[in-house]
Amino acid sequence: xxxxxxxxxxxxxAKKREIVTRTLxxxxxxxxxxxxxxWSAAQVxxxxxxxxxxxxxxxxxxxxxxxxxxxxxxxxxxGGIVGSMVRAKIRFGTTKEFEPTxxxxxxKRLQDWNEIRETLVSALDEISALDLNETFAIHPIxxxxxxxxxxxxxxxxxDYHIRFFPGNPAAEVKSx
Numbered sequence: 641x642x643x644x645x646x647x648x649x650x651x652x653x654a655k656k657r658e659i660v661t662r663t664l665x666x667x668x669x670x671x672x673x674x675x676x677x678x679w680s681a682a683q684v685x686x687x688x689x690x691x692x693x694x695x696x697x698x699x700x701x702x703x704x705x706x707x708x709x710x711x712x713x714x715x716x717x718x719g720g721i722v723g724s725m726v727r728a729k730i731r732f733g734t735t736k737e738f739e740p741t742x743x744x745x746x747x748k749r750l751q752d753w754n755e756i757r758e759t760l761v762s763a764l765d766e767i768s769a770l771d772l773n774e775t776f777a778i779h780p781i782x783x784x785x786x787x788x789x790x791x792x793x794x795x796x797x798x799d800y801h802i803r804f805f806p807g808n809p810a811a812e813v814k815s816x
Contacts, residue, residue, distance in 0.1 A: 642772060645764045648791040655798035656757065659685065660750065662805055671746060673806075679740060681806050682749075686740035689753045691797055694738070695790060696756055698777035699763055702784065709775050709784040718782035719792055726800045764791075 641649070663671060663681040674680040679687065702709070725732060767776070767787050776787035785793070 641761075641765050642767055642769055644772070645767065645787055645791065648788060648795065649761065649764060652791060652794050652798060653757070655795065655802060656688075656753070658802060659688065659798065659805070663746070666806075670806075672742075672744070674742075675806070678804070678806060682744045682746045683740035683742070684801050684805060685746060685753070686744045686749050687734065687738055688797065688801060689749050689756065690738050690740070692753065692756045692760070692794060695777055695779075695794065696759055698779055698785070699760075699790070701778045702775045705775065705778065707774070709778065711773065711775055711784045711786045711789065715779065715782040715785045715789050718779070719789055719796065722793070722796050726796050726803070729803065731804065760791075763787075 663685055666681055671681045674683060763776070764787055767774075772788065773786055775784040777785045777790045779785055779793070782789075782793075
């Protein structure tokens with residue numbers, strides 16, 4: 641695996657471990673307890689798994705498209721805007737397709753998360769230095785993304801949910 645991808649993968653794996661550790665440290669009833677507009681820990685996990693499954697679908701679309709689509713500035717700008725919003729502690733919603741249900745089999749979804757992450761690692765292992773600037777995944781808003789940008793999007797998404805994780809006081813949170 642290319643060094644830049646190896647470093648980015650280590651970062652998202654550490655963040656995933658933090659989410660899982662925080663979730664499993666809660667009692668079973670606390671894991672499923674949501675409060676107001678804040679999701680439960682199990683719902684956060686469900687949402688994160690759904691997001692990574694979605695990116696895997698985007699990777700599959702990129703494989704189907706072959707070399708016809710090239711990553712551009714749009715993906716970098718989109719990632720930069722999302723990163724700025726995360727750093728500014730701005731809460732923003734999600735689309736209905738990524739809204740978690742109330743009834744979640746947490747153990748199954750944690751296993752699913754491990755499997756989707758293994759799939760990501762396998763795909764990243766196949767990227768040569770010459771392919772670092774090629775399309776790795778297709779995002780519906782950001783368009784074609786490189787592998788590095790895709791992993792960065794996962795990282796930003798994890799940062800956001802770590803900041804607003806159930807039981808973690810989100811002091812001075814701005815809301816959109």
